[in-house]
Amino acid sequence: MSAFQQKQAVTQTPGGHVAPGGGLYARDRAWHPAALTPAYKTSVARSPSRAPISFPTTVSEETGPVFTRDLLGSLDADLIHNYAKSPEGAIGPRIVVQGRVLDEDGRGVPHSLVEVWQANAGGRYRHKKEGYLAPLDPDFGGCGRCITDEFGNYEFRTIQPGPYPWPNGPNDWRPAHIHFSVFGQSWGQRLITQMYFDGDPMIWHCPIVGTIPSREGIESLVARLDMAATIPMDARVYRFDIVLRGRRQTLFENRMEGL
Amino acid sequence: MQRIERLKESPSQTAGPYVHIGALPNFAGIEGVYAQDLGHRMILGDARGERITLRGTVYDGTGAALRDAMVEIWQADAAGKYAGQDGADPAFTGWGRQAGDMETGEFAFETLKPGPVPFRDGRLMAPHISVWIVARGINLGLQTRIYFADEQEANAADPILSRVEHRDRIGTLMAQPEGDGTYRFDIRLQGEDETIFFDI
Numbered sequence: 001m002s003a004f005q006q007k008q009a010v011t012q013t014p015g016g017h018v019a020p021g022g023g024l025y026a027r028d029r030a031w032h033p034a035a036l037t038p039a040y041k042t043s044v045a046r047s048p049s050r051a052p053i054s055f056p057t058t059v060s061e062e063t064g065p066v067f068t069r070d071l072l073g074s075l076d077a078d079l080i081h082n083y084a085k086s087p088e089g090a091i092g093p094r095i096v097v098q099g100r101v102l103d104e105d106g107r108g109v110p111h112s113l114v115e116v117w118q119a120n121a122g123g124r125y126r127h128k129k130e131g132y133l134a135p136l137d138p139d140f141g142g143c144g145r146c147i148t149d150e151f152g153n154y155e156f157r158t159i160q161p162g163p164y165p166w167p168n169g170p171n172d173w174r175p176a177h178i179h180f181s182v183f184g185q186s187w188g189q190r191l192i193t194q195m196y197f198d199g200d201p202m203i204w205h206c207p208i209v210g211t212i213p214s215r216e217g218i219e220s221l222v223a224r225l226d227m228a229a230t231i232p233m234d235a236r237v238y239r240f241d242i243v244l245r246g247r248r249q250t251l252f253e254n255r256m257e258g259l
Numbered sequence: 260m261q262r263i264e265r266l267k268e269s270p271s272q273t274a275g276p277y278v279h280i281g282a283l284p285n286f287a288g289i290e291g292v293y294a295q296d297l298g299h300r301m302i303l304g305d306a307r308g309e310r311i312t313l314r315g316t317v318y319d320g321t322g323a324a325l326r327d328a329m330v331e332i333w334q335a336d337a338a339g340k341y342a343g344q345d346g347a348d349p350a351f352t353g354w355g356r357q358a359g360d361m362e363t364g365e366f367a368f369e370t371l372k373p374g375p376v377p378f379r380d381g382r383l384m385a386p387h388i389s390v391w392i393v394a395r396g397i398n399l400g401l402q403t404r405i406y407f408a409d410e411q412e413a414n415a416a417d418p419i420l421s422r423v424e425h426r427d428r429i430g431t432l433m434a435q436p437e438g439d440g441t442y443r444f445d446i447r448l449q450g451e452d453e454t455i456f457f458d459i
Contacts, residue, residue, distance in 0.1 A: 144281075
C-alpha cells in the first residue's frame, strides 16, 4: 500500500480542552527572545515597539483546540517515508526524535498536537520560495506530526537535517535544526520553537539562536544523543523534551462561570 | 529552606519563512502527505449563528505586507461556548489557521461571530476572537484579540479593553464591518498604528 493510500481524511475533532485549575503562570518574557534582536535583521521591522498589555488569563486563553490520534495518517510521524515514492525513503542519517511535552510543574501534557518541519539532509527545504543551491531529495517532504500520549510522550522518525546558509549577515549559517509547533491544552500555551543537535558547533554562531538571552535557555533547546535508546543497525535516538507554561492549582481561585 | 522545583518554559524561536511546510503543507505545495491542511475549515455543518468572513493583512514597520505570515484564531461559538465546554456547538471547531497569500499577504477566515464569554470575575467580555501571529522575524508568537466595531455597548463594558491606558489605540483591536458579513482586521507590527499585543 502506498503512503498516499494509507492516509485518512484529516479534520479537526469538534472538541476542545477544558483543563481544570487556575490561571496560567505568567510567561517569563526575559527568558524568551526579545521582539527586537537586531543581529537577526528581519526582526527589526517586524518587532512591536510598544509594551504588550498584560492581563490575567481568562477562559479564552485557558481553553484550546484538541486533536485526536485517530485523525492522523499512519505515516504522519515518519518523515523518512511519508513523502517518499521509493521504499527506501529519504536520504540522510536516520534518527528518531523522542521526548515528552511537559508543563512547568513537570507534569506530562497529554493529547497535545506536535508538528515538525525541517530541511533535508543537504540543508534544503521543499518550499516555493526556497532557493538554496543544494538539491531537493525527491523522497523527502519535510513535515510530520504526532500527538502526545497520556503521559506526554511523543516520537517521530526522520533524517538528520543539514545546516544551510541564509541571507542575514554576509556569511550566516543555521545549525541543523527541526522546527516544532506545540499546542498543549490551552491557547495560552501555544508555542513554536526549534530543536538543535548535541555537539553542533554552528549553534554558537547563529543569530537566531542568539536571540535567546541566556546560555541556559539555548541549551534547553539542544537535544541529547541517547545511545541507550538508539536502535542498533537502524537509527540513532535524540531526546528532546519541551516545556509549556504551567497552571496554578490552588482551590482558592474558583472562577465564576456564566454569570 | 525547601526548594521549589519548577521547569522553565522552552524558549520560543521564530517560525521562520517555511512555517507552511509543517503547518500548511498542501498550501506550501507539499501534497499527498496530509489529506488536507488543519484549521482550514472551522464550520463543519449546520453551526448556529451568524457566518462571517474575516479578512486582513499583516504589515511590518515600513508598511510592507508580510507574505510569509501564519495566523491562527481561537474563539467561542455563537452562544459563547468554547469547543469542549458543555453545550458547545458540535458543528464548530473554534480554531482556524490560515497563511497570508504568498503574493498579497492577505488572509481570510470563514467563521462565526462569537458570543460573549465571562471574564474571571463573571463579568462578560465583549465578543472577541483570540489571534496568534507567527512569521520570519517574529521571535515569540504575537497574541492579540479581534473585537467588533459594531459591538459598541459590549466593547465599552469589556474588562480587557478597559485596561488599555492609551484609549486612542483601542481602534487597532476593532474589526471593521465591510458589508455582506465581511470584517477587516489588519495587523500592524510596528509604527504609528501599531496593533495592541497582549502578554497573556
